[in-house]
Amino acid sequence: MSYAVIGSGFAGLASSIELAKEGHSVHLIEKNNQLGGRARQFEENGFKFDMGPSWYWMPGVIENFFRRSGFTTSDFFELKKLNPAFQIIFNHDTPLKVPNNWNNLLSLFESIEVGAADKLQQFMKEAEYKYDVGINKLVYQPGLSITELLKPELIKGIFKLQVFSSFSSHVRKFFKDPRLIALMEFPILFLGAMPSETPALYSLMNYAGLKLGTYYPMGGFTKVIEGLHEVAKSFGVEIHTNSAASGLNIAAQKIDQVNCNGKPIKVQGVIGTADYHHIEQTLIPKKFRNYTESYWDKKVIAPSSLLFYLGVNKKVPKLEHHSLFFDEDFDKHAHELYKDKQWPSKPLFYVCCPSKTDPSIAPEGCDNLFVLMPLAAGLDDSEEKRSEYFHTLMSRLEKFTGMPIRDHLCYKKSYCISDFKADYNAYKGNAYGLANTLFQTANLKPKLKSKKIKNLFFAGQLTVPGPGVPPSIISGQVAAQELMKTLNH
Numbered sequence: 001m002s003y004a005v006i007g008s009g010f011a012g013l014a015s016s017i018e019l020a021k022e023g024h025s026v027h028l029i030e031k032n033n034q035l036g037g038r039a040r041q042f043e044e045n046g047f048k049f050d051m052g053p054s055w056y057w058m059p060g061v062i063e064n065f066f067r068r069s070g071f072t073t074s075d076f077f078e079l080k081k082l083n084p085a086f087q088i089i090f091n092h093d094t095p096l097k098v099p100n101n102w103n104n105l106l107s108l109f110e111s112i113e114v115g116a117a118d119k120l121q122q123f124m125k126e127a128e129y130k131y132d133v134g135i136n137k138l139v140y141q142p143g144l145s146i147t148e149l150l151k152p153e154l155i156k157g158i159f160k161l162q163v164f165s166s167f168s169s170h171v172r173k174f175f176k177d178p179r180l181i182a183l184m185e186f187p188i189l190f191l192g193a194m195p196s197e198t199p200a201l202y203s204l205m206n207y208a209g210l211k212l213g214t215y216y217p218m219g220g221f222t223k224v225i226e227g228l229h230e231v232a233k234s235f236g237v238e239i240h241t242n243s244a245a246s247g248l249n250i251a252a253q254k255i256d257q258v259n260c261n262g263k264p265i266k267v268q269g270v271i272g273t274a275d276y277h278h279i280e281q282t283l284i285p286k287k288f289r290n291y292t293e294s295y296w297d298k299k300v301i302a303p304s305s306l307l308f309y310l311g312v313n314k315k316v317p318k319l320e321h322h323s324l325f326f327d328e329d330f331d332k333h334a335h336e337l338y339k340d341k342q343w344p345s346k347p348l349f350y351v352c353c354p355s356k357t358d359p360s361i362a363p364e365g366c367d368n369l370f371v372l373m374p375l376a377a378g379l380d381d382s383e384e385k386r387s388e389y390f391h392t393l394m395s396r397l398e399k400f401t402g403m404p405i406r407d408h409l410c411y412k413k414s415y416c417i418s419d420f421k422a423d424y425n426a427y428k429g430n431a432y433g434l435a436n437t438l439f440q441t442a443n444l445k446p447k448l449k450s451k452k453i454k455n456l457f458f459a460g461q462l463t464v465p466g467p468g469v470p471p472s473i474i475s476g477q478v479a480a481q482e483l484m485k486t487l488n489h
């Protein structure tokens, strides 16, 4: 059979591989001149900047995907476990360095709050169970029928999974110190929604980050994309870059042709992995859509970001590979991000300095910085706003590092909401898709399967299982399997 996959991010590459591996002919269609979507890399003045993901969590999920195809990640890149995993700057004098070793982490917790080491053990035991059931079983369900959730092991564990209690009250049952609470809540805040509106199920993210460890693929995240590209080529996937899908021909409730660059591609099945909203609202006639514009408007969208890619002609010793600037009020920024949806008054932000670990991505003696400030999706981002926030963030970065970084910049590029829209057709300029709230979990997410077009499935961060690199890969894999199952019937 001949299939088209629209979009070449993690979801699109994973779907293409899964289909081609079964002997099908696959056209991978990408609007940009490069594969990888939000995980592209660009090179300027000797600096190589990963444009999106920088936290490599859940290495087992990514490894499993390569192994299913007869490869391993080490065929394409070397993974390094970071130590410290990251640092959090609550105050500029004593950054909190989070170790990659479990016993050292327990000691750190105990040093901050008496009894917190025992509490952490208990917290992680529960989180490990959630990770095991959530990542090994739940996320591979297509979310199409409630019966998927009626399996004995899921029913038995439903209370232990804590789908119906909030993440924020869960964390507060274990820890009192605001620094420990922020440490546990940051993955939720940066990648999804208010911790108070996120199910406690997502403490599996803490297990992934703090127990399994934080890694870095040498050469950057683009190495994972390059690896998947090589796997796709090995199975004969035909790749079309600079080829935006502009329309779908539908006859008898089936797509028989994808139009891209005025060129028709005949198909028997399609997986749409570009932003779900874009595919439905621009490529599909109204009567065939799963959802209306007002449905999308009511969804809780994960944040967008204001990003700066900076080349510094000196080393910045006080930065670690990952540094989180939590030197302002956590709850206030969360509120402005998710409730008021406005530019933040005193933002938290994150700085990645991958050249700490990887000399290949910056010229000798230089550092490569990626600065990220979470920002509500859908806002207007003028040059003036970008510039104002650049100076706000730089002042705090310079105060912490004790270096006039702005005087040492040899490269600077900003990236924000309007770029996400222009480059990826991103709904409201989102960076990470849909937030993981209770009502947007599992079967309650936009469906993987089209209800009205028999040979169309969706994948990627706006459908199941959700945002992030490992979930996007799983989404692509599951959508391809479901499409093949449907068409074989």
Ligand SMILES: Cc1cc2nc3c(=O)[nH]c(=O)nc-3n(C[C@H](O)[C@H](O)[C@H](O)COP(=O)(O)OP(=O)(O)OC[C@H]3O[C@@H](n4cnc5c(N)ncnc54)[C@H](O)[C@@H]3O)c2cc1C
Residues within 6 Å of the ligand: 006, 007, 008, 009, 010, 011, 012, 029, 030, 031, 032, 035, 036, 037, 038, 039, 051, 052, 053, 054, 055, 056, 057, 243, 244, 245, 246, 273, 274, 275, 278, 305, 307, 372, 423, 424, 425, 431, 432, 459, 460, 461, 462, 466, 467, 468, 469, 470, 472
């Ligand atoms: C700044 C940032 C930081 C992040 N940090 C992390 C992190 O540290 N760790 C982590 O795990 N995750 C992180 N994420 C999330 C992760 O990168 C994403 O969830 C994942 O890359 C999404 O993959 P995808 O395949 O769903 O979508 P995308 O990567 O967006 O791929 C969709 C593709 O579709 C293409 N497309 C759009 N319209 C068309 C069309 N009409 N025709 C053809 N192609 C089209 C787009 O160009 C794009 O290439 C981050 C994301 C961002 C933006």
